[in-house]
Amino acid sequence: MDRRGFIIGSAAAAASLKASFAQEATYPSHAIVLVNPFPPGGAADVVGRPLAAVMEPMVQKPVVIETKSGAAGAVGAQFVANAKPDGYTLLLHLTSISGFAEVDKLFGRTPKFTRADFVPIARLVADPCVLIVNDQQPYKSLKDLIDDAKKRPNEIIFSSSGLYGALHIPTALFTAAAGDLKLRHLPTQGGGPALTAFLGNNSQVLVSSISACLSQIKAGKARPLALFGSQRSKALPEVPTMKDLGYDIEYYLWVGMFAPKATPAEVVTYLRTAVNKAAHSEQFKAALANLGQELAYMDQPEFAAFWEADSKRIEAAIRSIGKVEG
Amino acid sequence: MGTVESLLLGFSVALQPDVLWYAFLGCLVGTIVGVLPGIGPLTGISILLPATFGLDATKAVVMLAGIYYGSQYGGSTTSILMRIPGEAASVMTCIDGYAMAQKGRAGAALCIAAVLMLTLIAPPLATFALRFGPPEYTALLVLGLIFLAYMSSTSLPRTLLMACFGLLLGTIGIDNMTGHFRYSFDIAELGDGIGIVPVAIGLFGLGEILSTPSASVVRKVIAPRLRELLPSRREWRESAMPIARGTVLGFLIGLTPGSAHIISSFLSYGVERRLSKHPEEFGKGAVAGVAGPEAANNAASTGAFVPMLALGLPTGPITAVLIAALMIHGVPPGPTLVNEHPNVFWGFVASMYVGNLMLLALNLPLVGIFVNILRIPYAYLYPLVIMFCIIGVYEVSHSIVDVWIMLIMGIIGYGLRKFGLDPAPLVLGLVIAPTFEMSLRQSLIMSNGNWTIFFQRPIALTLLGLCAALLALAGLSLMRSRKDWRSRLAAAEAGENP
Numbered sequence: 033m034d035r036r037g038f039i040i041g042s043a044a045a046a047a048s049l050k051a052s053f054a055q056e057a058t059y060p061s062h063a064i065v066l067v068n069p070f071p072p073g074g075a076a077d078v079v080g081r082p083l084a085a086v087m088e089p090m091v092q093k094p095v096v097i098e099t100k101s102g103a104a105g106a107v108g109a110q111f112v113a114n115a116k117p118d119g120y121t122l123l124l125h126l127t128s129i130s131g132f133a134e135v136d137k138l139f140g141r142t143p144k145f146t147r148a149d150f151v152p153i154a155r156l157v158a159d160p161c162v163l164i165v166n167d168q169q170p171y172k173s174l175k176d177l178i179d180d181a182k183k184r185p186n187e188i189i190f191s192s193s194g195l196y197g198a199l200h201i202p203t204a205l206f207t208a209a210a211g212d213l214k215l216r217h218l219p220t221q222g223g224g225p226a227l228t229a230f231l232g233n234n235s236q237v238l239v240s241s242i243s244a245c246l247s248q249i250k251a252g253k254a255r256p257l258a259l260f261g262s263q264r265s266k267a268l269p270e271v272p273t274m275k276d277l278g279y280d281i282e283y284y285l286w287v288g289m290f291a292p293k294a295t296p297a298e299v300v301t302y303l304r305t306a307v308n309k310a311a312h313s314e315q316f317k318a319a320l321a322n323l324g325q326e327l328a329y330m331d332q333p334e335f336a337a338f339w340e341a342d343s344k345r346i347e348a349a350i351r352s353i354g355k356v357e358g
Numbered sequence: 359m360g361t362v363e364s365l366l367l368g369f370s371v372a373l374q375p376d377v378l379w380y381a382f383l384g385c386l387v388g389t390i391v392g393v394l395p396g397i398g399p400l401t402g403i404s405i406l407l408p409a410t411f412g413l414d415a416t417k418a419v420v421m422l423a424g425i426y427y428g429s430q431y432g433g434s435t436t437s438i439l440m441r442i443p444g445e446a447a448s449v450m451t452c453i454d455g456y457a458m459a460q461k462g463r464a465g466a467a468l469c470i471a472a473v474l475m476l477t478l479i480a481p482p483l484a485t486f487a488l489r490f491g492p493p494e495y496t497a498l499l500v501l502g503l504i505f506l507a508y509m510s511s512t513s514l515p516r517t518l519l520m521a522c523f524g525l526l527l528g529t530i531g532i533d534n535m536t537g538h539f540r541y542s543f544d545i546a547e548l549g550d551g552i553g554i555v556p557v558a559i560g561l562f563g564l565g566e567i568l569s570t571p572s573a574s575v576v577r578k579v580i581a582p583r584l585r586e587l588l589p590s591r592r593e594w595r596e597s598a599m600p601i602a603r604g605t606v607l608g609f610l611i612g613l614t615p616g617s618a619h620i621i622s623s624f625l626s627y628g629v630e631r632r633l634s635k636h637p638e639e640f641g642k643g644a645v646a647g648v649a650g651p652e653a654a655n656n657a658a659s660t661g662a663f664v665p666m667l668a669l670g671l672p673t674g675p676i677t678a679v680l681i682a683a684l685m686i687h688g689v690p691p692g693p694t695l696v697n698e699h700p701n702v703f704w705g706f707v708a709s710m711y712v713g714n715l716m717l718l719a720l721n722l723p724l725v726g727i728f729v730n731i732l733r734i735p736y737a738y739l740y741p742l743v744i745m746f747c748i749i750g751v752y753e754v755s756h757s758i759v760d761v762w763i764m765l766i767m768g769i770i771g772y773g774l775r776k777f778g779l780d781p782a783p784l785v786l787g788l789v790i791a792p793t794f795e796m797s798l799r800q801s802l803i804m805s806n807g808n809w810t811i812f813f814q815r816p817i818a819l820t821l822l823g824l825c826a827a828l829l830a831l832a833g834l835s836l837m838r839s840r841k842d843w844r845s846r847l848a849a850a851e852a853g854e855n856p
Contacts, residue, residue, distance in 0.1 A: 072404040073678035078686060085408045099404065100756050102550040103532065107757075110546055135537060144546060189804060195537050218803050219534055221796065224672040231669070234491035234804060243685075247670050247692025319411070322688035356536045 059119055059299050063094040066289070067123050069108020071101045074223075075241075076124040079156055079287045082319035086310040097124075104194060106132050106144065113145035117292040119299035123150065127286055128198045130343035134350045135196050147343060150290040151300060154307045155335040157320060158286035158328035159241040160261025161202045162271065164254040168233050174257045174277055177237070178210050185214035191226040191235035195219045196350055199226055202239040202260055202283040204349040209279040217356075230254070241285040242267055243324035260284070267324065283345070286328070288335060304332055368704030372712050377417055381709045384421035385716045388428020399429035403679050407686070415687035416702050420709040422683050423663075426676055427710070430659045431717050488669070490613075492800035493811050497821035499794040502786070504825045505628050508832055517783050520774075524787020527552050531792070535799050547759035554789055556751045556764035561781040563747045564764065565771020567740050600630045600650035608654030612661020624786050626654035660710070667703060669693055 066084055068076045077097065084095040100108035105128055115121035129150075133143040163174070171177040181188050192200040200217070207213040218235045220226045223244055230238040231253055238245070239260070246267055248254040256271045260283040264273060274281045289307060291300060310316060311329050320327055330338055371377060391402035402425045410418035490498075503521060530541045531551030542548040604626040611622040630650040665671045670692035672678035684691045689699050696703045751764040774781050805811035812818045 073682040078682045232488040247690045251693035
């Protein structure tokens with residue numbers, strides 16, 4: 033626990049003690065903790081911190097980001113799934129939250145948590161991914177890449193943030209859609225290392241979020257071939273979408289907020305209103321613009337439907353990857 | 359624009375009073391964060407990140423970077439005084455620094471040399487860092503292991519035994535290539551592997567405390583007088599070369615992606631011990647044994663900025679947070695940073711010169727205060743230290759499993775001390791195991807299972823050549839049964855305690 037968290041934590045402990053004697057005051061009566069299940073500096077962290085800063089004066093109580101990283105985001109998610117559903121422990125998670133249970137199923141393990149353990153609150157951003165090749169590759173279009181990959185199966189290497197990870201899944205969606213294309217997979221320990229391997233030509237292809245690789249594209253180190261969004265991006269207007277090119281696939285690196293299941297309805301309603309207001313504030317939008325992202329806000333009903341559709345895609349991708357031979 | 363004009367531009371930014379103030383604030387917070395056991399730079403930076411939202415990008419980055427190198431610097435204070443590594447990279451400093459207290463401290467400030475290297479060669483070196491792919495990394499780690507075995511003072515089998523134990527501990531956790539869990543016993547935290555911080559704090563910190571009561575040796579308290587905090591002329595002479603070697607070594611290792619900066623202090627310790635005329639002093643307070651690894655550690659933290667600034671690539675979690683901070687402030691890091699935001703880039707570089715001087719000024723008097731902690735009787739001090747060990751370990755990833763690992767490692771560390779086994783190779787084994795396995799298997803994926811990939815790439819080949827040379831040297835002295843440095847060491851020790 034960080035020092036600030038410690039102080040707030042002790043204050044919160046004192047407050048909850050009092051509350052157990054008196055009738056619980058209206059929510060929120062003490063600090064709200066947003067769990068970031070990834071190492072600091074990741075998407076959930078950089079989106080969450082400005083949001084927390086805007087929410088704090090609105091809810092009149094501290095909003096604290098607590099990092100609980102491990103197992104590619106599973107440790108933090110499990111922590112929130114098992115937390116008391118009182119609205120004081122919330123989760124910020126990414127696209128990859130949908131995949132854990134499916135991977136466990138693949139290996140015959142009992143899932144530690146499933147999607148049903150969470151109540152979606154809101155989606156904040158959704159960064160479409162882009163397929164890039166490095167500057168030492170001759171490919172000018174997606175077709176060039178596909179043709180060459182068909183001629184040399186299993187020769188062209190793509191890097192990813194890890195097996196079944198957030199950058200492996202879109203690549204699997206693409207290879208499946210392009211007619212069971214064979215690319216060789218180089219898993220690394222995160223988005224940063226995957227980009228490093230790509231720039232050093234240790235891998236030739238990478239699917240990355242736009243914000244993570246935009247500066248490399250502008251510097252000419254990476255060439256974008258296709259976008260995974262449903263529409264073209266403002267940052268890269270000349271890059272066609274997969275749908276433009278005839279592949280019916282979509283993939284976003286989104287960040288959303290979740291509460292543990294069985295959180296009281298009035299608390300969820302309060303949070304939806306507060307997050308909605310905070311997300312649409314100029315301050316938060318400006319922070320996102322600096323990150324190279326845009327607000328892609330979805331309130332609970334819309335987000336729940338989106339999450340349902342998105343996780344179907346992800347589960348299908350994980351099944352298509354299957355178990356990997358050691 | 360030449361380097362000199364650019365740097366002048368940088369200083370014109372860094373010496374503005376308000377930028378100076380934020381640099382000072384960053385260094386101060388960093389020192390505090392580094393001194394408090396377990397509260398690492400990562401936490402310090404992420405807590406203060408929102409506090410910089412109102413500042414412009416230069417001030418924000420100057421302050422956050424100050425926290426980073428301030429904590430690297432302050433981290434050794436705890437390890438020197440209490441034998442608790444404030445963070446993983448200070449493990450080696452613990453060994454000798456503890457015995458000799460504050461004397462090597464000023465040496466670390468000379469890491470300004472590393473900043474100079476950053477100024478002059480950042481852009482060309484950054485592309486060199488990119489050539490460090492998985493095969494090069496594998497070769498570097500093999501070199502690290504062989505080096506350790508070659509340099510070790512205790513018998514070769516004992517060192518290798520400890521290193522292998524460390525490597526085996528490092529295999530716990532998820533297999534990144536296939537997604538299977540290994541030895542995790544359904545504990546989610548173990549799925550991520552055993553962290554280096556709980557192991558290091560347990561083995562060195564707790565193990566030390568546990569074995570103290572049975573030692574019944576009353577330690578001398580080192581009287582803190584400001585005059586004595588500056589190294590004597592003899593100490594300067596003894597530490598000049600180790601600092602120079604440590605700086606170069608650390609800087610080069612800091613450039614490479616991954617968590618390699620931890621091995622920089624191990625490697626520097628090994629080099630200094632090997633080159634020293636008095637290897638028997640190592641472990642008992644050799645100046646070179648503090649100055650070298652400290653310089654290497656600090657230089658590695660500077661080196662890590664090169665790929666970050668010149669390419670926008672994070673080499674570790676801390677640079678990742680700094681990159682996020684730059685982005686939040688609207689400065690997209692990447693290859694274009696130097697040209698598009700010269701005031702941020704050069705202001706940042708210049709502020710590192712200023713910041714390092716501030717750290718020196720901050721730390722010299724502070725060491726005096728910290729030394730007073732040692733005046734507290736052990737009966738009161740040690741329970742406090744154990745408490746800080748536990749808080750520190752919990753703080754790193756907020757995991758109670760880590761606390762248990764630390765406690766178990768403390769007992770193991772106690773046992774190892776009793777049997778005269780050195781825990782340092784165990785820590786090194788654990789540090790490199792996951793990266794070693796990952797890069798070895800990545801290399802084989804790249805070559806489709808062909809082992810010749812290590813001999814086709816010039817950097818990897820050179821590093822493996824060095825390994826072969828070291829092994830040949832070891833074999834040669836064995837064959838000629840000549841007295842090598844290890845037997846000289848044994849002789850010196852025998853002479854000492856007849």
